[in-house]
Amino acid sequence: MQYSIKGWVKNSFCDWDSKISSVIFLPGCNFRCPFCQNWQLVEGYEDLPDIEWLDIESYLVENKDFIDGLVITGGEPFVSDFLFDMVKRIRGIGIAVKIDTNGTFPDKLAYLIENSLVNAVAMDIKNVLEKEFYSMACGISVSEELMEKIIESTKILMDSNVDYEFRTTLVRKFHTIDNLKKIGSQLKGAEKYVLQQYRKIGVRDGFDGGEPFSKEEMEKFQNEISQFFRRCHIRYYGADV
Numbered sequence: 001m002q003y004s005i006k007g008w009v010k011n012s013f014c015d016w017d018s019k020i021s022s023v024i025f026l027p028g029c030n031f032r033c034p035f036c037q038n039w040q041l042v043e044g045y046e047d048l049p050d051i052e053w054l055d056i057e058s059y060l061v062e063n064k065d066f067i068d069g070l071v072i073t074g075g076e077p078f079v080s081d082f083l084f085d086m087v088k089r090i091r092g093i094g095i096a097v098k099i100d101t102n103g104t105f106p107d108k109l110a111y112l113i114e115n116s117l118v119n120a121v122a123m124d125i126k127n128v129l130e131k132e133f134y135s136m137a138c139g140i141s142v143s144e145e146l147m148e149k150i151i152e153s154t155k156i157l158m159d160s161n162v163d164y165e166f167r168t169t170l171v172r173k174f175h176t177i178d179n180l181k182k183i184g185s186q187l188k189g190a191e192k193y194v195l196q197q198y199r200k201i202g203v204r205d206g207f208d209g210g211e212p213f214s215k216e217e218m219e220k221f222q223n224e225i226s227q228f229f230r231r232c233h234i235r236y237y238g239a240d241v
């Protein structure tokens, strides 16, 4: 089966908490978040060259003692029809797998978890788990049915034994403390929630999400909502991003 992989970071220290990972980027996504940092993988990616899977696989095998696992990100990995095939190969050679997802494919997520094909999952929470709020942040009109799928994914993760995190990229244009409190009450009891700083650099031309929240503002949010989660963290990238 042909795998389409558009990016590869051989060694990363920041894509899987406290682990050294290799990261691959798969093309395509069913969302159009205006603050997307990887929008080249969402639209117009067809012209990007594919990275040879066998090179990645050989690298993982050769560096198994050094690399803790493979992070599969994108884009939205679940839109790729080769994902299961690829993950089975990776797990077959004893490499741990983390998947980054927008949560719109609960059946596929459940399949990977039930078959021990994934070790960790990071799921984006774009906004309050209601279609009007979600539609604002993810760039498409979210139907009731799609919203239910996203909520189902949150439940699958919370009921699983897999290592997971929920995370929200905080965009001044979309997020307020009231929104975050609402998300907190909707995901109450979750293992880990991460507030990520929005980065202006790298987003599509023309999108103005407002100034990224400062570290102090993010800490204030964290103080207000950490009661809802077992762990609530901040990912702050710096003042000039």
Ligand code: SF4
Pocket (backbone or CB within 6 Å): 029, 030, 031, 032, 033, 035, 036, 037, 038, 039, 042, 074, 075, 076, 102, 124, 138
């Ligand atoms: S879900 Fe992720 S990859 Fe897809 S558009 Fe949104 S930020 Fe980009």
